[in-house]
Amino acid sequence: MPESQHSALPNIEIADLVWQPAGADAPTLDLRGSNIHVSAGETLMISGASGAGKSTLAAAIAGLLGTLLPGALRGTLHVGGVDLVAAAAEGAAGVPRELLGQLGFVAAGPAPRHALPRLLDDVALPLESRGVRAEFLAPRAQAAIASAGLPSNAAERDVASLSGGERAQAAVATALVSTPGLVIADEPLAGLDAKRAGALAALLMEQRATRVIVTHDVTQFGAATLRLHLDRGRVAEAPADRAEPPRAPVAQLVEQRGPVVLQLFAAASSARHGVGAVSATLHAGEMLLVRGETGSGKSTLLALAAGTLSADAGVRNVTASRIRYAPQDPGLLLGARSVQQLLLPEERGRAAEVAAALNVADLLDRPAARCSDGERRRLALVVTAAAEPDLLIADEPTLGLDDDAAARVSALLANLAVRGTAILVATHDSRLQVSHARELQHPEGTARAELLREAPIAERGVELARELLTPTPVKRLLGVSNPLTRFGLAAFWFLLSLISPATALAQGAVALPALIVAWSSGVQLISTLRLAAALAPAIFGMVLANLLGGATPEAAFGAGVRLLAFAAGSLVLLRPFEPLRLADAAMQHLRAPFAPTLTLLASAATLPPLMSEARERRAIRRLAKRGVDPLLLADLFDAAIRAVPHLATALEVRAVRLPSRLQPATALRPSRFGRADLLLILLSAGGLLFSVARVVIEAITMGS
Amino acid sequence: MRTWSLMHLVALSVIGITCGALFAGWNLIWGALTPLFALVLPLQYLLLAGTWVIAGPLAGLIIKRRGAALVGELIAASVSFLLASQWSIDALFSGAVQGLGAELVFALFGYRVWGWPVLILAGAASGVGMALHDLPLYFAGVDAGYAAALAAAMIASGALLGGGGVLLLHRALRRSGALGVIGA
Numbered sequence: 064m065p066e067s068q069h070s071a072l073p074n075i076e077i078a079d080l081v082w083q084p085a086g087a088d089a090p091t092l093d094l095r096g097s098n099i100h101v102s103a104g105e106t107l108m109i110s111g112a113s114g115a116g117k118s119t120l121a122a123a124i125a126g127l128l129g130t131l132l133p134g135a136l137r138g139t140l141h142v143g144g145v146d147l148v149a150a151a152a153e154g155a156a157g158v159p160r161e162l163l164g165q166l167g168f169v170a171a172g173p174a175p176r177h178a179l180p181r182l183l184d185d186v187a188l189p190l191e192s193r194g195v196r197a198e199f200l201a202p203r204a205q206a207a208i209a210s211a212g213l214p215s216n217a218a219e220r221d222v223a224s225l226s227g228g229e230r231a232q233a234a235v236a237t238a239l240v241s242t243p244g245l246v247i248a249d250e251p252l253a254g255l256d257a258k259r260a261g262a263l264a265a266l267l268m269e270q271r272a273t274r275v276i277v278t279h280d281v282t283q284f285g286a287a288t289l290r291l292h293l294d295r296g297r298v299a300e301a302p303a304d305r306a307e308p309p310r311a312p313v314a315q316l317v318e319q320r321g322p323v324v325l326q327l328f329a330a331a332s333s334a335r336h337g338v339g340a341v342s343a344t345l346h347a348g349e350m351l352l353v354r355g356e357t358g359s360g361k362s363t364l365l366a367l368a369a370g371t372l373s374a375d376a377g378v379r380n381v382t383a384s385r386i387r388y389a390p391q392d393p394g395l396l397l398g399a400r401s402v403q404q405l406l407l408p409e410e411r412g413r414a415a416e417v418a419a420a421l422n423v424a425d426l427l428d429r430p431a432a433r434c435s436d437g438e439r440r441r442l443a444l445v446v447t448a449a450a451e452p453d454l455l456i457a458d459e460p461t462l463g464l465d466d467d468a469a470a471r472v473s474a475l476l477a478n479l480a481v482r483g484t485a486i487l488v489a490t491h492d493s494r495l496q497v498s499h500a501r502e503l504q505h506p507e508g509t510a511r512a513e514l515l516r517e518a519p520i521a522e523r524g525v526e527l528a529r530e531l532l533t534p535t536p537v538k539r540l541l542g543v544s545n546p547l548t549r550f551g552l553a554a555f556w557f558l559l560s561l562i563s564p565a566t567a568l569a570q571g572a573v574a575l576p577a578l579i580v581a582w583s584s585g586v587q588l589i590s591t592l593r594l595a596a597a598l599a600p601a602i603f604g605m606v607l608a609n610l611l612g613g614a615t616p617e618a619a620f621g622a623g624v625r626l627l628a629f630a631a632g633s634l635v636l637l638r639p640f641e642p643l644r645l646a647d648a649a650m651q652h653l654r655a656p657f658a659p660t661l662t663l664l665a666s667a668a669t670l671p672p673l674m675s676e677a678r679e680r681r682a683i684r685r686l687a688k689r690g691v692d693p694l695l696l697a698d699l700f701d702a703a704i705r706a707v708p709h710l711a712t713a714l715e716v717r718a719v720r721l722p723s724r725l726q727p728a729t730a731l732r733p734s735r736f737g738r739a740d741l742l743l744i745l746l747s748a749g750g751l752l753f754s755v756a757r758v759v760i761e762a763i764t765m766g767s
Numbered sequence: 768m769r770t771w772s773l774m775h776l777v778a779l780s781v782i783g784i785t786c787g788a789l790f791a792g793w794n795l796i797w798g799a800l801t802p803l804f805a806l807v808l809p810l811q812y813l814l815l816a817g818t819w820v821i822a823g824p825l826a827g828l829i830i831k832r833r834g835a836a837l838v839g840e841l842i843a844a845s846v847s848f849l850l851a852s853q854w855s856i857d858a859l860f861s862g863a864v865q866g867l868g869a870e871l872v873f874a875l876f877g878y879r880v881w882g883w884p885v886l887i888l889a890g891a892a893s894g895v896g897m898a899l900h901d902l903p904l905y906f907a908g909v910d911a912g913y914a915a916a917l918a919a920a921m922i923a924s925g926a927l928l929g930g931g932g933v934l935l936l937h938r939a940l941r942r943s944g945a946l947g948v949i950g951a
Contacts (some may be wrong), residue, residue, distance in 0.1 A: 065884065084947075085947065085950040086944075086947035086950070087947075130772070130948075131773060132950075133774070133949070133950025135770065154770060154772050155857075156773070157772055204826045242881050280929065285937050372816035400943065430942075430944045433944045433947070442820055443936060482872075537800035552858055553855070553856055557855055557856040565907060594852075596798075597794060597795045597797075597798035597799070597853050598797070599851050599854045600795070600798055600799055600800075600801050600802045601798035603801070603802050603805075604798075604801025604802045604803075604804065604805040604808075605801065605905065607802070607805035607806075608801075608805050608808040608906075609905075609906060609908060609909060611805065611806065611808075611913075612906060612909030612910060612913035612914070612917075613908070613913060614906070614907075614908030614909050615908055618907060618908030619908065622906070622907070622908075625904075625905075626853060626854075629853070629856070629857055630853050630855055632855050632856065633848065633852065633854075633855030633856065658773065658776070659776055660802055662776045662777055662780050664774065665848070666777060666780035666781045666783075666784050667784055669781065669784075670784055670785075670788055670846075671787070674788070694938070695935060697939035697943070699785065699789075700782075700785060700936060700945070701939075701940055701943050701945045703781050703782070703784075703785040704778065704781065704782070704829075704940060704945040704948070705927040705945050705948055706781065707774065707777050707778045707781055707949050708774065708946070708948050710777050710781070710948060711774040711777040711778075712771045713929070714773055714777065715773050719773075720773060
């Protein structure tokens, strides 16, 4: 794949474009009567209110509509000479290849927009797809990460552990790493403080590329060649530029100090690394705006205040009886359902008032999953405000909202405070200004300090047991074994158990050496204990059931011990189960196809966040005292399936469909076999001899 | 035949992996309950075993493409194995035969009919797969009558949970609009 510096930049031709997503009853983008031409190297700036169709147009130009995302695309859309309407009509399975090679795409947040868990792997993925040689992969990815303004240690971190603003920087780094000729960025500066936003905007504007930038604030990008203002899916007259952001017309907060409703003193959670202890006090009727740099721990402070993140250091005193929390991702509160389904009967009237004030009254019956992000943000505020809480906590309540909607949110919060609600808000938004609101600057120095904490004795005990049960010295000496070796050996022990007679003796002779091999490969304590807990009653029950079913005691015990042998074989593989290493080994040694393997890997990586999200969702819902939810299982699948388009888009724009297989020279993480593999194989061979000898000796003694 | 886009691949893996996480939890519950049910093991199979076959019918019903049911159940089985299952690699073989059962039923109807009778049949066929695999391996020595009772329980549970349960889950997902976003 040629690098795009050497090829001509694409131009964009749009006329009478209409998009109707599958399952929708009306088009969400309708540009009939509009002609837009963007020459090579020009910048098209798309603005408009939330829900106006900005993201839809960006996705259309990227070639995602009708190809990856299902629906009907009509009209004219040529990008770099590729007819995207025709491609959609022909049922192309994704972005046309000619376009995919030169595309850099920043998807809209705050939905997850990464494909691989570790930042370095994720940023390097577009390069791997394009066949860049291995020795250039890490340096180029590191350079992209640094130029997006992320600290140097971020490369090794999980994208999920980055703050909302840092994730925005990471998304731009991934989009620009392959020096694309077409850069499409959907709200790339959302959630960033002013300084970082300015630097990132400059980075986007200095690329040699044709650019499409979606933003609610065009002033951040300086002069653009072309501007397009959308309103409810159509082109509209852009409002005149304003020199300074509008001030919200708000009810004046009276200087009042009610009783203290919340007190945090040096509170911290070990679940959030790199965020220091926080202290804050909040009175009834008071509004506290927490501002501070990207990644300084504002969301952590809010989650600690709400109690959805438990503080394991410091003090949290709460006298407020009714706390409501609108998290940065409104989906955690709303789930898949409509607002009406989340409200208690007595809250309905108040909810209707709040919804009218926020201009979302017609959305109360619509499933939240079908609303745009800006709409869901306001709906989350409707749900929280409808309960008339004593303490309302809102994380970035105006993120991605247009000026009018942001002013309405400011007014709502001010009105609630006047009624006596204590309000705690984290925000970057300079439009959110309420007179008499107290502002708290989250100071960089203390917030970034590493939290030093003496480990409790119980924890140290667990650590010691882990050391004893996991042979670390062996591992250090020999290195980590290849997942393929472990998989092969697990299969070997399984087959041996399968072909051995189902007697306790024969199966035991398989289980014992398998356990020793498992121990040498470094079994994981937690998994072992879990497996043992599941296994003991299972074996007991299996033997009992076989006896009751009329089997001879010998056959019954054999069936039980076979289960033990199976489990021992499975332990061989369990220890360092890292999906990434398994996928690398499969692609490099077994010639597994690139796109499906990475799809599986990226999906597997969503599992831990999905589980922690489920826990967080439960904690947030518990604030609303909704009790046990019969729809929890449907909710889990709903959240998983709703993540599919985001993940598919992330993989698609990283061009994983370009190569059919990974070339050895382009692998970022080479998968090798080493001494540890040899040791495991030798041990297994010894174990096999032991099993055979045990059975032979038994046969001889029985015969004599 | 319909083409597979990255969206379908991602949907298939996500469904399989979510089911696999569910299976891993179910393995623990199953193991803990076995002694209680040992006297009436067919009853445990009837009430609980069908949960292990939901991945195939669910993936088939949502993605409606050739191979989705088989691969979906296989992915789920792999995840349950990698998250530590007492059945070890055997989980993969179980997944293969159970997924194959559902896949064959969908293939029989040409991947065109997706009504409730087909789903019940697919769930029951997964149960047949479970019986064909489990009985010779774990219950080789039992009487014919007891084996028949176990097989009947597995098939009924497959139809009930793998067919009926999946239909209910699918309806909930359709209502919430989740299936709309992937165009299913």
